[in-house]
Amino acid sequence: xxxxxxxxxxxxxxxxxxxxxxxxxxxxxxxxxxxxxxxxxxxxxxxxxxxxxxxxxxxxxxxxxxxxxxxxxxxxxxxxxxxxxxxxxxxxxxxxxxxxxxxxxxxxxxxxxxxxxxxxxxxxxxxxxxxxxxxxxxxxxxxxxxxxxxx
Amino acid sequence: xxxxxxxxxxxxxxxxxxxxxxxxxxxxxxxxxxxxxxxxxxxxxxxxxxxxxxxxxxxxxxxxxxxxxxxxxxxxxxxxxxxxxxxxxxxxxxxxxxxxxxxxxxxxxxxxxxxxxxxxxxxxxxxxxxxxxxxxxxxxxxxxxxxxxxx
DNA sequence: CTCTGTTATGTTACATCACAACATAATCAA
DNA sequence: TTGATTATGTTGTGATGTAACATAACAGAG
Numbered sequence: 001x002x003x004x005x006x007x008x009x010x011x012x013x014x015x016x017x018x019x020x021x022x023x024x025x026x027x028x029x030x031x032x033x034x035x036x037x038x039x040x041x042x043x044x045x046x047x048x049x050x051x052x053x054x055x056x057x058x059x060x061x062x063x064x065x066x067x068x069x070x071x072x073x074x075x076x077x078x079x080x081x082x083x084x085x086x087x088x089x090x091x092x093x094x095x096x097x098x099x100x101x102x103x104x105x106x107x108x109x110x111x112x113x114x115x116x117x118x119x120x121x122x123x124x125x126x127x128x129x130x131x132x133x134x135x136x137x138x139x140x141x142x143x144x145x146x147x148x149x150x151x
Numbered sequence: 152x153x154x155x156x157x158x159x160x161x162x163x164x165x166x167x168x169x170x171x172x173x174x175x176x177x178x179x180x181x182x183x184x185x186x187x188x189x190x191x192x193x194x195x196x197x198x199x200x201x202x203x204x205x206x207x208x209x210x211x212x213x214x215x216x217x218x219x220x221x222x223x224x225x226x227x228x229x230x231x232x233x234x235x236x237x238x239x240x241x242x243x244x245x246x247x248x249x250x251x252x253x254x255x256x257x258x259x260x261x262x263x264x265x266x267x268x269x270x271x272x273x274x275x276x277x278x279x280x281x282x283x284x285x286x287x288x289x290x291x292x293x294x295x296x297x298x299x300x301x302x
Numbered sequence: 303c304t305c306t307g308t309t310a311t312g313t314t315a316c317a318t319c320a321c322a323a324c325a326t327a328a329t330c331a332a
Numbered sequence: 333t334t335g336a337t338t339a340t341g342t343t344g345t346g347a348t349g350t351a352a353c354a355t356a357a358c359a360g361a362g
Contacts, residue, residue: 021329023328023339041318041319042320056341058340058341059319059320059321060320060321060322060341061339061340061341063319063321064321064339068339079231080230082229082319091178102283103244104283113277115277118273122267123266123270123292126264126266127253130262130264131262131297132255132294132296133300134293135256135293141283141290142230142286143284144284144286145285147285149178172310172358174311176310190346193348193349194348209311209313210349210350211313211351212310212311214314214348215311216310270320
């Protein structure tokens with residue numbers, strides 16, 4: 001059983017537990033993200049699925065499927081790049097911290113990482129001092145990955 | 152001389168120093184942002200200018216003008232919201248720190264603020280440990296402002 | 303002042319993005 | 333089997349962002 005297969009079936013089980021279904025189409029979209037080493041836009045996923053599976057995904061469907069996968073915490077939406085990535089921890093069973101993301105502005109590769117609690121805490125404190133309130137701890141940072149920085 | 156006037160003429164001087172020109176149209180776009188208490192999209196600015204000045208700005212022009220104003224550091228583009236704000240420090244003469252932004256996801260009001268050097272430093276360190284390199288210290292955070300949080 | 307290169311703006315056309323609204327199909331539960 | 337719920341198909345549209353080319357305004361050299 002390939003790694004991809006394992007992740008997919010794990011995701012399927014998670015959905016069952018949540019009373020939702022990981023349908024064929026949803027699996028295909030998720031696979032697309034899992035097999036990509038970078039963040040993909042909705043329309044890139046449309047193309048990917050149509051080419052790879054010889055299907056006919058409409059953009060609308062992909063948007064809906066992405067929304068679903070997000071709810072199930074199987075993918076993350078990167079607001080800074082308007083792109084999507086598979087969650088890096090699908091096969092983990094524990095509850096995760098809210099992730100932060102490093103996005104390479106050149107090649108769109110993404111690293112899901114965690115800022116230390118204390119740093120996050122001081123960010124939150126400073127935000128509150130400014131009379132705002134953090135909506136989400138999902139912080140996204142524009143970066144260059146190592147190889148793009150070298151070039 | 153109104154506050155707006157002062158800011159505009161100061162901006163104009165800055166442009167002259169940089170060997171660029173703050174034309175009439177560019178002034179109008181900048182005024183739009185200066186007078187707004189929230190971040191505006193390019194098309195909102197198109198409408199604003201056309202209504203306020205009875206002109207006929209094309210979207211294309213506004214995009215170009217915004218690009219110019221950004222280069223001159225008179226406005227900032229908020230990638231997270233696809234919107235623009237006037238720089239909060241146009242009239243300051245000293246070099247600024249790179250700003251961070253708190254964006255109210257409800258009303259689009261924006262606060263330009265600065266994370267402490269030490270917090271910023273620890274973010275940068277953690278990013279480097281992850282083998283990425285921060286492209287910009289302009290960090291944008293999705294927030295709720297005080298009044299929207301209350302509602 | 304005129305010529306010329308540069309910069310700014312006008313205009314048209316188009317590609318992309320995101321989703322609303324409604325129709326049909328598949329699935330589940332009783 | 334039937335009715336309710338969920339998933340997908342289909343059509344259309346508003347918003348976004350920009351390329352490509354045309355014209356106009358301006359600044360400096362002669």
